[in-house]
Amino acid sequence: MNTTKIHKNNTALEIALSKSFNLHIKEVIESRISSEIDTIHMDFTNCHILDSEAVIFMYKWQKAGNKLMLQNPPEILFNIITILELDEDWNLHYIKSKE
Numbered sequence: 814m815n816t817t818k819i820h821k822n823n824t825a826l827e828i829a830l831s832k833s834f835n836l837h838i839k840e841v842i843e844s845r846i847s848s849e850i851d852t853i854h855m856d857f858t859n860c861h862i863l864d865s866e867a868v869i870f871m872y873k874w875q876k877a878g879n880k881l882m883l884q885n886p887p888e889i890l891f892n893i894i895t896i897l898e899l900d901e902d903w904n905l906h907y908i909k910s911k912e
Contacts, residue, residue: 825852830860
């Protein structure tokens, strides 16, 4: 069971991902986005799998001028960004708080 938690905090969504970030989770997140939301904080501490829908969602969100902050993104995300040649175009803001 995926226990992703989403909490609205003023103009931000705080998302604690669990297990995977896939099409279903993307749709759940999109259903929680309203016109006043301009920031998404995603905690990947317990998420190690993401698919192309996740990458596309994050890329489009930030490219639309919204704020995206990632905590503990999985290494595979950076590999995907490099493979898609987005590493020079996409300036990710993230923190790694786990060893």
